[in-house]
Amino acid sequence: MTPTGLTVDGHAGYAKTGNDIICAAVSVLTQNLVNSVEALTEDKVLCYMENGHMDIKWENLSEQGKLLVDSFFIGICGISNTYGENYVQVCMGADGR
Incomplete structure (x- = not known):
């Protein structure tokens, strides 16, 4: 299943x-x-943000958009690996998010 967003x-x-x-x-x-x-793709994202929470949703990302999402996860996983899961947890939901 292709991810359609992240929280x-x-x-x-x-x-x-x-x-x-x-x-x-x-x-x-x-x-x-x-x-x-x-800024770098034609893709559309919806973003909801409030204190301590952000939901980002998308559909049918281009290859460039997928690359940017992959880059985000490399950075987040790097932070989690460096500081530990007590501070940053990366979880995949049942829907692939």
């Missing part, structure tokens, strides 16, 4: 709010994914 939820809890480098890194990667897909 980023919660706070890392690595440091105090405003000083949490893990939250900052995940936020930057997530926002950069949306911005990059919109």
